Amino acid sequence: QQPVQSPQAVILREGEDAVINCSSSKALYSVHWYRQKHGEAPVFLMILLKGGEQKGHDKISASFNEKKQQSSLYLTASQLSYSGTYFCGTESDTDSWGKFQFGAGTQVVVTP
Amino acid sequence: DTAVSQTPKYLVTQMGNDKSIKCEQNLGHDTMYWYKQDSKKFLKIMFSYNNKELIINETVPNRFSPKSPDKAHLNLHINSLELGDSAVYFCASSQTSANEQFFGPGTRLTVL
Numbered sequence: 271q272q273p274v275q276s277p278q279a280v281i282l283r284e285g286e287d288a289v290i291n292c293s294s295s296k297a298l299y300s301v302h303w304y305r306q307k308h309g310e311a312p313v314f315l316m317i318l319l320k321g322g323e324q325k326g327h328d329k330i331s332a333s334f335n336e337k338k339q340q341s342s343l344y345l346t347a348s349q350l351s352y353s354g355t356y357f358c359g360t361e362s363d364t365d366s367w368g369k370f371q372f373g374a375g376t377q378v379v380v381t382p
Numbered sequence: 383d384t385a386v387s388q389t390p391k392y393l394v395t396q397m398g399n400d401k402s403i404k405c406e407q408n409l410g411h412d413t414m415y416w417y418k419q420d421s422k423k424f425l426k427i428m429f430s431y432n433n434k435e436l437i438i439n440e441t442v443p444n445r446f447s448p449k450s451p452d453k454a455h456l457n458l459h460i461n462s463l464e465l466g467d468s469a470v471y472f473c474a475s476s477q478t479s480a481n482e483q484f485f486g487p488g489t490r491l492t493v494l
Contacts, residue, residue, distance in 0.1 A: 300479070302483070311485035311488055313485070314482040357425060359483075370415070370427055370479055372427070375424070
């Protein structure tokens, strides 16, 4: 079953912050975050593994709460280049190896 | 050098035809994937191959068949194309399911 992302869309002014949530009904082994710009392929942002720590990439960071089976992506001091659709992908701890699912995506629009 | 390449980039065909999309990765990865992204931008995993063996096969019609001649290639064959097959198909690869996935540029399939 695919993870659930929220919100579906968010509009930000440059410099504002946003949080994107990803939750699963199953125990998770890993959570991946990708960003896709219009007409392009998804691009990797970061992976959080079970038992791992919070990660960050420039002003984009993420956390993984194993007990709650959810992850959050934090966009801090957003830039115009942050616009795109953000997908979380999850690998379940209980399913067979390699069962990877993407959420429906969160569209982020950053305006000047 | 392109890490993950797909051909063709665009494919326009008639209903009922059979077509193939090729994918090659030069990263030495053990796992390759095929995704379908529909008009609503949902990324649905179709197949996952690890060391030439099918790991998962989602509820995809058997008109779709992956073929992996070697670890670096995962081709997608589609028989009896239907209107609903129109989408962008992405190939991706990773070292393992817990590692970053590298996506190809996508193939936009249009069935008339």
